[in-house]
Amino acid sequence: MGKDVIIACDFDSGEQTLAFLDQFTDRKPYVKIGMELFYAEGPQIVRALKERGHQIFLDLKLHDIPNTVKKAMSVLSRLDVDMCNLHAAGTKAMMEAAIEGLTRPDGTRPLLIAVTQLTSTSEERMHADLLIDAPLADVVSHYAKNARDAGLDGVVCSPLEAGTVHEVCGSSFLTVTPGVRFADDAAADQVRIATPARAKDLGSDYIVVGRSITAAADPVAAYQRCLAEFVG
Ligand code: C5P
Numbered sequence: 001m002g003k004d005v006i007i008a009c010d011f012d013s014g015e016q017t018l019a020f021l022d023q024f025t026d027r028k029p030y031v032k033i034g035m036e037l038f039y040a041e042g043p044q045i046v047r048a049l050k051e052r053g054h055q056i057f058l059d060l061k062l063h064d065i066p067n068t069v070k071k072a073m074s075v076l077s078r079l080d081v082d083m084c085n086l087h088a089a090g091t092k093a094m095m096e097a098a099i100e101g102l103t104r105p106d107g108t109r110p111l112l113i114a115v116t117q118l119t120s121t122s123e124e125r126m127h128a129d130l131l132i133d134a135p136l137a138d139v140v141s142h143y144a145k146n147a148r149d150a151g152l153d154g155v156v157c158s159p160l161e162a163g164t165v166h167e168v169c170g171s172s173f174l175t176v177t178p179g180v181r182f183a184d185d186a187a188a189d190q191v192r193i194a195t196p197a198r199a200k201d202l203g204s205d206y207i208v209v210g211r212s213i214t215a216a217a218d219p220v221a222a223y224q225r226c227l228a229e230f231v232g
Pocket of ligand 1: 008010034059115116117118120156157178179180190208209210211212
């Protein structure tokens, strides 16, 4: 699977999202629809972006009891997105139920990946707030193994953890990595960050980039800079 840059379209309206994407005339970027946009616009924004020819990562990070996640995934499978996700913290049983729900009658399904630990979470906060005593790298590897055992296709993690995840789960297990910033950007609320070039060196399969592109003075140039650094 080729490396790609996914733009996090964290906007609160479809209008703003479409106007933003209208700027990209050369190449239709792979886009991520997260909670903000999905809660504002619902499934119609997914259909609209699909019609425009974008590949879509639907980032709704499901985390509930297995039966509820299975049923929700079954509804999402009808949207024909390319990738969707859940929290690995929901347990292997929840992840297995998710795969079952996501798989269409013809056996096809979107890629399903699991959030390990959010890239905004530091090891210190994980210890203090979540009472998880293990080192953060071990938690990420353990959650990744659970996801692989449940039949998922990969994980969301920091680029800093992509190498370890591949060592533990194999090179074809996908690492989708937010927490990407250019060397001259502000980190904002992200903690475990890397530049696109470093994410490439560390073995990320996809980088997810939000504000470094969406808040740039020239978003198309920022996207092209990401592609140049990450895809080459
Ligand atoms: O603006 P920024 O580049 O920080 O955006 C990162 C995007 O990736 C956001 O949409 C955020 O919800 C998402 N994300 C993340 N960390 C995860 C999973 C998803 O930052 N572990």
